[in-house]
Amino acid sequence: MGKSIRLKKGYDIKLLGEASKEISEIPVADIFAVKPTDYLSITPKLVVKEGDEVLAGSSLFFDKKRPEINFPSPVSGEVVEIVRGAKRKVLEIRILADKTSKYAKTPIPTKLEAQNIKDALLKGNLWSLLRQRPFSIIPSIEEQPKAIFVSTFDTAPLAPDLSFVIEQNKIAFDKGLAVLSELSSGNLEVGTEAGSSLSLSAGTQNEFSGPHPSGNVGVQIHHVSPIKAGETIWYLDAQDVIILGEFFNSGEYHAERLVPITGSEVSTPSYIKAKVGQSLTKLFSEQVSESNVRFIQGNVLSGAISHKEDFLSFYTSQLTVIPEGNKAEFLGWLLPSAKKLSLSRTYFSWLMPNKKYDVDTNTHGEERAFVMSGQYEKVLPMNIMPVQLLKAIIAGDIEKMEALGIYEIAEEDLALCEFVCTSKIEVQKIVREGLDLMRTEG
Amino acid sequence: MKILHDFLESVKPNFEKGGKLEKWHPAFEAFETLAFVPATTTKNGVHIKDAMDMKRTMITVVLALVPCLLFGMWNVGHQHYLAFGMEADLLDKFMFGFWKVLPLVAVSYAVGLGVEFIFSVVAGHPVSEGYLVTGLLIPLTLPVTVPLWMVALGAVFCTLLGKEIFGGTGFNFMNPALLARAFMFFAFPAFMSGEVWTDLSPEEGHTVLDAYSGATNLVPFDTDISLMQSASDMFIGFEQGSIGETSVIACLIGAAILVITGVGSLRVMLSVFGGGFLMGLLMNALAPEAANHAMHMPALNHLLIGGFAFGAVFMATDPVTAAHTAKGKVIYGLLIGAFTVLLRVFNPAYPEGMMLSILLFNVFAPLIDHMVVESHIKKRLKHA
Numbered sequence: 001m002g003k004s005i006r007l008k009k010g011y012d013i014k015l016l017g018e019a020s021k022e023i024s025e026i027p028v029a030d031i032f033a034v035k036p037t038d039y040l041s042i043t044p045k046l047v048v049k050e051g052d053e054v055l056a057g058s059s060l061f062f063d064k065k066r067p068e069i070n071f072p073s074p075v076s077g078e079v080v081e082i083v084r085g086a087k088r089k090v091l092e093i094r095i096l097a098d099k100t101s102k103y104a105k106t107p108i109p110t111k112l113e114a115q116n117i118k119d120a121l122l123k124g125n126l127w128s129l130l131r132q133r134p135f136s137i138i139p140s141i142e143e144q145p146k147a148i149f150v151s152t153f154d155t156a157p158l159a160p161d162l163s164f165v166i167e168q169n170k171i172a173f174d175k176g177l178a179v180l181s182e183l184s185s186g187n188l189e190v191g192t193e194a195g196s197s198l199s200l201s202a203g204t205q206n207e208f209s210g211p212h213p214s215g216n217v218g219v220q221i222h223h224v225s226p227i228k229a230g231e232t233i234w235y236l237d238a239q240d241v242i243i244l245g246e247f248f249n250s251g252e253y254h255a256e257r258l259v260p261i262t263g264s265e266v267s268t269p270s271y272i273k274a275k276v277g278q279s280l281t282k283l284f285s286e287q288v289s290e291s292n293v294r295f296i297q298g299n300v301l302s303g304a305i306s307h308k309e310d311f312l313s314f315y316t317s318q319l320t321v322i323p324e325g326n327k328a329e330f331l332g333w334l335l336p337s338a339k340k341l342s343l344s345r346t347y348f349s350w351l352m353p354n355k356k357y358d359v360d361t362n363t364h365g366e367e368r369a370f371v372m373s374g375q376y377e378k379v380l381p382m383n384i385m386p387v388q389l390l391k392a393i394i395a396g397d398i399e400k401m402e403a404l405g406i407y408e409i410a411e412e413d414l415a416l417c418e419f420v421c422t423s424k425i426e427v428q429k430i431v432r433e434g435l436d437l438m439r440t441e442g
Numbered sequence: 443m444k445i446l447h448d449f450l451e452s453v454k455p456n457f458e459k460g461g462k463l464e465k466w467h468p469a470f471e472a473f474e475t476l477a478f479v480p481a482t483t484t485k486n487g488v489h490i491k492d493a494m495d496m497k498r499t500m501i502t503v504v505l506a507l508v509p510c511l512l513f514g515m516w517n518v519g520h521q522h523y524l525a526f527g528m529e530a531d532l533l534d535k536f537m538f539g540f541w542k543v544l545p546l547v548a549v550s551y552a553v554g555l556g557v558e559f560i561f562s563v564v565a566g567h568p569v570s571e572g573y574l575v576t577g578l579l580i581p582l583t584l585p586v587t588v589p590l591w592m593v594a595l596g597a598v599f600c601t602l603l604g605k606e607i608f609g610g611t612g613f614n615f616m617n618p619a620l621l622a623r624a625f626m627f628f629a630f631p632a633f634m635s636g637e638v639w640t641d642l643s644p645e646e647g648h649t650v651l652d653a654y655s656g657a658t659n660l661v662p663f664d665t666d667i668s669l670m671q672s673a674s675d676m677f678i679g680f681e682q683g684s685i686g687e688t689s690v691i692a693c694l695i696g697a698a699i700l701v702i703t704g705v706g707s708l709r710v711m712l713s714v715f716g717g718g719f720l721m722g723l724l725m726n727a728l729a730p731e732a733a734n735h736a737m738h739m740p741a742l743n744h745l746l747i748g749g750f751a752f753g754a755v756f757m758a759t760d761p762v763t764a765a766h767t768a769k770g771k772v773i774y775g776l777l778i779g780a781f782t783v784l785l786r787v788f789n790p791a792y793p794e795g796m797m798l799s800i801l802l803f804n805v806f807a808p809l810i811d812h813m814v815v816e817s818h819i820k821k822r823l824k825h826a
Binding site: 013294296300301302303305320322324325326327328329330331332333334337340341342343344345346347359360361362363364365366368369370371372373374377383385387388403404405411415418419420421422423424426427428429 | 446447475477478479480481482483484486487488489490491492493494495496497498499501502568570572609610611612613702703704705707709761762764766767768771815818819822823
């Protein structure tokens with residue numbers, strides 16, 4: 001048993017459209033697309049060309065700067081189109097999938113040791129399941145992490161119930177943890193929700209209680225094993241642990257996730273068994289009748305804008321659809337209202353703490369200079385001064401950024417700060433700029 | 443409201459880039475966003491946003507000031523009729539004050555907002571909503587007898603030199619409303635101290651009572667504290683003083699609104715009161731034998747007289763000019779409270795220390811924050 005940590009700061013955003021615990025298999029579309037843009041800070045170099053046949057798990061492209069790291073195809077079939085954007089940037093590799101997938105087989109070593117595991121992951125093109133802090137990028141191969149972290153619960157708005165997901169795939173999950181424990185030389189730290197009945201096959205269990213973002217791996221790392229300059233920590237999503245475990249059980253890449261489709265615009269919010277790269281068009285058409293909506297891959301705080309004809313991204317474990325807020329509201333800033341969601345108590349909605357909201361994408365006001373203080377601090381359960389850190393980033397003061405803890409954060413950890421900000425400052429964008437600056441200059 | 447919206451949409455192109463009235467875009471935008479929360483949506487980062495914005499924040503502060511404003515209006519009438527020894531009912535008193543105070547408020551808003559609009563148009567930046575609060579704070583900190591042209595001058599001074607030359611709301615380092623008051627205090631001392639606190643416009647058939655004294659409680663305080671009004675009178679606000687500052691109760695109602703809505707910092711308010719009280723106790727402990735020395739003033743009374751409560755609740759808490767860090771806020775508040783009492787007790791020429799004390803520590807707030815951040819960094823390094 002590891003630590004037991006109570007977090008008080010944070011905020012649970014209660015939204016309409018929570019997924020019911022039912023799993024529906026959606027008809028698999030023929031066309032799959034793999035998007036190199038899903039992976040932060042890599043330069044993709046293609047291995048395949050149009051017309052090539054690929055297997056599920058075989059390489060489609062690699063990182064030009066680190067050619068050992070390859071990226072897999074989720075299905076078998078024929079590469080039918082390579083979609084490029086400005087400056088011939090590769091946006092999508094489209095594959096016409098076989099009716100039943102044929103898998104590339106990777107030999108799995110009988111004795112699991114850190115080096116064997118690394119070799120198998122590289123050979124199986126699954127290195128990209130691992131991510132590292134700082135910077136939340138794919139780690140380099142040579143590095144030995146201080147620890148590997150897995151969070152087994154997600155506190156983001158309408159997030160998947162990971163204990164439900166893990167339950168469905170317990171064998172693969174256990175195998176995944178066992179592999180990670182070896183890979184980290186025993187330093188596997190698993191964050192669980194206080195009171196969870198999850199039994200772990202390996203790793204140190206750290207219990208967390210408190211509102212969002214207590215389920216964020218960044219927050220958990222901060223409280224269990226804070227990152228100093230020069231150190232790295234690896235982490236995986238719980239669903240990626242399952243994929244990893246499956247891979248070490250069968251030698252095959254089964255790119256499947258249980259993804260909840262959530263949000264107030266979804267007709268029957270529930271879980272779907274989805275494959276990475278799968279077309280979402282049909283799902284969105286069936287589930288969403290309104291046209292003035294925002295499709296999001298991920299949650300409403302840190303997800304990416306999607307669209308109706310999009311494909312499931314590599315790290316996506318949740319889909320959300322909410323109304324667009326592109327309409328002006330007469331005297332909206334002045335009138336008392338109980339319908340608006342606000343952490344402040346300037347709207348009467350604070351008198352109904354358990355109410356669920358239908359929130360649109362309106363910014364509710366214009367961007368201003370930093371005026372209010374103490375807002376960010378209320379929702380960030382970390383020993384970090386968020387405003388001072390952001391100002392250091394804006395000023396490009398590398399030393400100060402390091403001293404104030406930039407290595408410990410990623411966008412998602414400060415997403416709530418951006419949500420509550422009265423001045424409507426784009427906090428996550430600033431954080432990413434800071435991280436990019438540190439990576440190139442630091 | 444569709445008519446208004448359609449009208450705004452129809453004239454909007456004139457104010458956009460390339461339009462005839464492009465230069466006036468900030469002014470148009472100010473009106474437009476005042477009427478309608480704009481239709482802008484999130485682009486990157488979070489997809490949903492808290493419904494609170496700067497306008498909502500500012501209007502909440504204005505709402506919190508309303509009890510002070512209403513009580514102030516009543517008290518202006520009350521003090522007026524008291525000076526003439528006349529009987530008057532609640533409404534008479536209120537209406538007398540209402541017609542005296544309203545022009546001050548109107549001039550403050552009209553002139554200040556005018557300057558702000560012109561500046562925004564010239565500089566091409568959006569009109570900020572900060573003046574919604576400043577415009578009301580200025581008259582509330584003034585004696586009711588102040589001439590209107592002086593209010594206008596104060597509003598100009600505060601908007602231009604207190605805020606806009608630093609880049610507008612969010613970049614100023616001193617409380618603009620207090621700066622206006624300080625400017626008027628030093629530029630026109632005759633209108634800002636002495637027998638200016640009660641409106642003595644003539645009443646037919648009545649003369650000012652012999653017993654009337656135009657001095658506020660802060661004056662006998664320096665010579666003989668036994669001449670002061672009772673603590674309960676001062677708490678409720680039956681005393682002479684600046685329009686909005688006399689009633690501690692009204693200030694506390696405002697404080698409750700600010701704290702409950704999360705707009706004002708309870709940390710700052712409590713530490714200002716705490717600092718004043720502790721310094722008051724210290725003064726009591728060190729007081730000389732002579733019983734009428736100002737050092738004998740009961741510590742609690744320090745918090746009730748003059749603009750102490752008003753300053754603690756509405757001025758010291760200004761989020762832009764106060765310290766920004768949690769620990770910094772406590773230090774900042776304690777220093778303001780303590781320094782105010784110190785000024786009052788030891789500087790007979792300047793009994794109302796609140797204003798200068800806040801302005802002084804406005805200047806020091808960045809330094810306080812800097813020290814807090816440095817100690818945070820040191821602790822982080824040790825922790826690491």
